[in-house]
Amino acid sequence: MSSTGPAPSGRRSPVSRTIALLRNSWRQLTSMRTALVLLFLLAVAAVPGSVLPQRTVSIEDVNEYFREHPELAPVLDRLGGFDVFGSVWFSAIYLLLFTSLVGCIVPRLRDHLRALRTPPPAAPKRLDRLPQHAVIPARDPDPRAIAAVLRRRGWRVVVRGDAVSAEKGYLKETGNLLFHLSLVVVLIGMAIGSWYGWHGNRIVVAGPDSAFCNTLLQYDESGLGPRVDSAKLPRFCLELTDFAATFTDGGQAQSYRATVLVDEAGGAPRHADFSVNSPLRLDGANVYLLGHGYAPVIRYTDRYGQTQTTVAPFLTRDANLTSEGVAAFPDANVDPRTGERDPSLQVAFEGLYLPTAPEEPPFIRSQHPEERAPAVLLIPYRGNLGLDAGIPGSVYQLDQRQVRSGKLTQIDTGKLLRPGETWTLDDGSTVEFVGTRPYVTLSVRHDPGQLIVLVGAGLLILGLTTMLLGRRRRVWFRTTPSDESTTSGSSFVEAGGLPRTDYPGFADEFRELVAVVQGGGNAADDRGETSDRDAAGVREGTP
Amino acid sequence: MAELSDQLLVVAILAYLVAMVCHAVEYAFGQRGAVSRAVARPERQLVGAAVGGDPAKPPKPVDEVPSGPARAPGRVARSVLAGRVAVALTGLGAVVHLGSLVTRGVAAERIPFGNMYEYLLALTFVGVAVWLGVLARRSALRHLGLYVTLVMVLLLGLAGTVIYTPVGPLQPALRSYWFVIHISAAVLSSGILLFGFVPAALYLLRSGWEQGRRGFPYDLARGLPDAGVLERFAFRIHAFAFPIWTFAIVGGAIWAEAAWGRYWGWDPKETWAFISWVVYAGYLHARATPSVRRSTATWIAVLGFLTMLMNLFGVNLFFDNSLHSYAEVD
């Protein structure tokens, strides 16, 4: 059965036709042309991943995109536009590419292994037809001596009668195969990482009351690979005991250092330092410092005289750490006699924290990231905070629906408080700005495929350089003793060379080789008469 | 020191600019003489391996005095002089350029790779250094100088105006030796890849011209070396730079793991690095594919150049959500 050439269709069974079709498709898929098209598609498919916001990069940007383009966003979402690199079409492209790759590599690997065991081919009849050719006069030329010279220079040599065949540069193909195989290794490592890896992000405020332990519920945001059992996450607890940041006078950050108390299963609690670029490496997880900020401590005393304190991490808005957030007191104004909570008397403050407040209003922007003149601008709200509605809201913003519906009302334009200052509100309740505590944004991660990817990448570079620097070439030497010589009755050696890959320097190498052979192993200055036909090689025809 | 660096940059741009004009003068007035020699020269001498190929071949000085039937010998000689002045000015520009980079580093007390402006300054320097290195060995390629200096003036002009950043210390996230390795490799490889665009683009023009196309822009290719020579030259440059570019990406991934906890996160900068990598891999692949024409392959290299530009300028200007905010322009 032949897959090429049309066969009378009546004579072929559907099965054999299907087989022929499959075989043809496979041949198509594993052609270098198809690989090229798929590579190109891969590059094109990655572009929307940089133009559109991606869930894996920044969920906030995606949400904002939905708000700004309410019509377009759901359509894009269905097409996988916000998760390009996990989308069906992106996966389809790279899976096809890698199928093609494997289908292409395996036969080549077999061929290469065979080539490594096959001696260089016999000398062609007419060496003068080769791109490089030379004739050297020699007295009693000995093929075995020539072979020895070549072998010493790393050529693979075989002597057949009066002719020597030699080949060099197998490493090029080895490098090529290594490169393509390591691409597969990298992909496997990435797949393992996404199946068996997990991560969680959260904010940790300094102090023992804000310590956290590694369970999924403790994270603000988390992602588990499909093969990860959330009950089997490694056990450890972290408490931020200190955070130090240094800045230049101009406000540029110079260094960060977080100190934590680590309590790992099977060990006594210990202190550890880490910072940007040097994560805390624990057993089964790494802890990375992604960001930091200030958490103002606000004390509120309600109309019944009950005092509550919150430590509210504020989100930083600029490089000088101007921060915004909310200090909420959902349990304010609970009547101590009845124990009843009045949902319309909950209290919250919108806050703007300035680590270095300007001397004059407007108090909207910090002047420096260090706490040189700290002050917080508080805007009080009273009413129903909407926390019981069951809709998860942001802890950094008041629920605007409650404000719009009038259930939550602003009761003052706000006041700037320095640490220790107290402000009495219209109903006699007081609010005090106690001070701040630093917080850090942590990412806790485990990626078991990381090492595989690293090894794959190392092999990839190794393969790539060997492939691009290597040159496959062949040379032949044929000795003609004096009695057989037709030209002048004296003996001579004829040499021919064939670069098998693009190799402009081959002519020089050949000339040198001929000189060495002529000098009997020592580079000699007087060279044989050489002809330099097409130095650039056989594969170099005009396009 | 910081002002000195800025002033040196202006001087360097001016030097490149005047060099460009001199190249243009040579180009416009010095016809056939130099050109036909470049074409007649055996390919081997032209393509050799200033970049990446066989080591240490002694430079072969080329006799630049026109021989053969030049129509106006005096004019040609003067234009050759213009070409030499252009090369000298480019060399001068490169020295001043380096000076600008060094004073910048001294002013900031660190390696001057800390922001987009310095990054651009460094990689354009690599580009011009590679060009001068090539020129020392293959002076017949001097005609390409017009395009090299043009690209230099444009890139440095953009660097000095659009993305200029005052001197400042390195952000904590950048204080890592992997960062230095990553950026050095990126500077080196993108400088070489950007330079590789010149022969690639000129090859496309020249091969069009050799196939009988006339008019703009093919006429520009009249005085250029053979298409085959340019094509092989472009390939060598890309083949040399590609592994370094790969290494730069890997180094970046190692650094990203330490800084952000993931070696790869599809941040816009990373995405475009990936796109460039895939496109350049596609170019090398296409060139090794027998059924793909050389001109098609070279178009892919040109596309690679565009993706590099996108990564250098586009990502910083269009997408503000990149984690690589050190590159931010404010």
Ligand code: HEM
């Ligand atoms: C994952 C995608 C791939 C990438 C990034 C890639 C990249 C490359 C590169 C950079 C080269 C170097 C060319 C040179 O020596 O100058 C190359 C060569 C080669 N590739 Fe791929 N490749 C990929 C997939 C494939 C596939 C699917 C096939 C098979 C269909 C294939 C077959 C080849 C062959 C045969 C060569 C060597 C050509 C020669 O002998 O010079 N590659 N590849």
